[in-house]
Amino acid sequence: MQKLRIAIAGAGVIGREHCTLITGHPGAEIAGIADPAPAARALAESLGVPHFGDLDTMLDAVNPDGAIVALPTGLHKAAALACIERGIPSLMEKPVAATLADAFEMARASEAAGVPILVGHHRRHSxxxxxxxxxxxxxxxxxxxxxxxxxxxxxxxxxxxxxxxxxxxxxxxxxxxxxxxxxxxxxxxxxxxxxxxxxxxxxxxxxxxxxxxxxxxxxxxxxxxxxxxxxxxxxxxxxxxxxxxxxxxxxxxxxxxxxxxxxxxxxxxxxxxxxxxxxxxxxxxxxxxxxxDGTQTYENQLTHFLKVITGDELPVIDAADAARSLAxxxxxxxxxxxxxxxxxxxxxxxx
Ligand SMILES: NC(=O)c1ccc[n+]([C@@H]2O[C@H](COP(=O)([O-])OP(=O)(O)OC[C@H]3O[C@@H](n4cnc5c(N)ncnc54)[C@H](O)[C@@H]3O)[C@@H](O)[C@H]2O)c1
The missing domain is CATH 3.30.360.10 (Dihydrodipicolinate Reductase; domain 2)
Known part of the structure; x- marks a missing residue:
């Protein structure tokens, strides 16, 4: 099976976990990491994957199959729009956005372009x-x-x-x-x-x-x-x-x-x-x-995201749905x- 190439934006607490999950998943590999922090550069080096200072440059350089956005919440909207513009499905960490206006703008852009956003409310996969x-x-x-x-x-x-x-x-x-x-x-x-x-x-x-x-x-x-x-x-x-x-x-x-x-x-x-x-x-x-059933939540979430990317499944929780939890x-x-x-x-x- 061809591995799907996943880019990671934000390699902080949860971004690093996503890196570990991808590394351990048979259907995915890391396409690149975008995060200006020196620790993120060191992580990319240790994993042998390209490192970038920002998301847009990474998306243009590696053209991934999907992107995981684990940035501070206030940056989620800009990241979502950057992915949608390029036709790249995203797994957006929760909360979906800092405001409801941002969340619904993301939802509308996703729907209009037909580019899915899966929101990282991982417990839905538990x-x-x-x-x-x-x-x-x-x-x-x-x-x-x-x-x-x-x-x-x-x-x-x-x-x-x-x-x-x-x-x-x-x-x-x-x-x-x-x-x-x-x-x-x-x-x-x-x-x-x-x-x-x-x-x-x-x-x-x-x-x-x-x-x-x-x-x-x-x-x-x-x-x-x-x-x-x-x-x-x-x-x-x-x-x-x-x-x-x-x-x-x-x-x-x-x-x-x-x-x-x-x-x-x-x-x-x-x-x-x-x-x-x-x-x-x-x-x-x-x-x-x-x-x-004995399955593991975060692995299930990643497997679901891969199926969202290939169009085999619709997001279990999209931006509009996650906006209601934020509300x-x-x-x-x-x-x-x-x-x-x-x-x-x-x-x-x-x-
Ligand atoms: N689902 C979960 O289990 C879970 C757990 C923790 C955090 N989260 C969510 O994930 C998001 C990140 O949280 P965290 O705790 O990992 O934060 P964090 O502060 O540990 O990590 C954020 C990373 O983003 C990087 N960053 C900041 N600005 C950037 C930019 N413009 N471009 C690229 N990288 C940039 C920082 O250098 C940092 O490494 C938040 O939305 C949070 O609510 C979800």
Whole structure:
């Protein structure tokens, strides 16, 4: 099989992981790395691939089959347009863009040119998240009533030594909660309204460290999610799934989905129900653990991107879809700041 040639823009924390993933994938090879940092030049040299100071020069020089954009979020729009102009499909890291206007401009340009953008909401490629969506859609849980989850992690103080992590957009809402929101949208459908409390009390930085959010979905499902990057705990997708980069696997759950006929734990995959006999709140519940397919999230994402490039698959999450996850996070910020319930449609109006 001919390997697809993938260019990497931005060889920082996640860009380097993409390099490792491509190197280990039978269907892809690195066409070049664009990043002015000396460490990126050294990485390119060690991998024996061409190095460039910027994305446009790299795209013109190596004409790759696809590009992975792992640049700071504020640079995503320009990078997306540079790829689209040249007919090059991209895997754009999340959040899709810094603003909704940028995100929708990217989506429109992608659609008009017929050049796909896949957004790096990697959890959509995780077997546990895919199974949760399948279980909900199968009707096994009956009508879904509620969802509740948490993402409690303890980032070290040194994490905030990097300037952009202390500036607007560097807090746990846009960095972390956007993944949880995207998963809930993927599993349960669109979110209609949010209410929220957001705090920076623990670290006292300009960016938030903790939030409590309430959701109303289009379906009528009511949900809640708490998030903090200042709590020592095992309760996050990263730790419980064993699917994330950099995190030890400590089996457990972070998301609970409740329906009239049963409830479901993610990523533990336990389905609780009364079984064929039926029952109510004072009867014992049966616990069935559903099997997972054993695949790995980031490898799945890369394999999917290669199929998007060849036209065999449509992006599991494109720029317009990812923009809606961004809209929910921006709505959470408004809800907390203005102490009111915010309708997502308010943010999408006119875009
Ligand atoms: N999906 C995930 O698991 C995941 C994880 C981490 C980060 N991210 C996302 O990936 C993006 C990058 O995050 P990061 O943590 O890797 O950031 P980072 O700061 O570690 O890396 C960014 C890199 O881009 C380079 N760069 C800056 N300006 C450039 C330019 N004009 N041209 C070329 N290179 C340039 C920098 O030198 C740096 O090496 C962000 O959007 C972030 O939200 C996603």
């Amino acid at each position: 077997s546990d998240i895919r199974e949760a969506r399948r279980v909900v859609q199968s009707g096994k849980l009956g009508r879904i009533v509620t969802v509740s989850g948490m993402s409690w992690v303890d980032k070290p103080d040194s994490y905030f030594d990097i300037a952009w992590r202390r500036e607007p957009g560097g807090g746990t809402l846009l960095i972390n909660l956007i993944h949880d929101v995207d998963c809930m949208r993927f599993i349960l459908g669109e979110i209609r309204r949010v209410g929220a409390f957001v705090s920076n009390d623990v670290r006292g930085l300009d960016v938030e460290d903790t939030a409590s959010v309430s959701f109303e979905f289009d379906s009528g499902v009511l949900g809640s999610f708490t998030i903090s990057d200042a709590v020592a705990s095992p309760y996050s997708w990263e730790r419980t799934s064993g699917q994330a980069l950099y995190f030890p696997h400590q089996p457990g759950n972070y998301l609970f989905i409740g329906g009239r006929a049963g409830s479901f734990e993610v990523p533990g995959m336990a389905l609780w129900s009364h079984g064929p006999e039926g029952g109510d709140w004072q009867d014992r519940l049966e616990r069935e653990v559903l099997p997972l 929910v996070i921006l709505a959470v910020k408004i809800a907390a700041g203005e102490k009111r319930v915010v309708d997502i449609a308010e943010l999408l109006e006119g875009l």
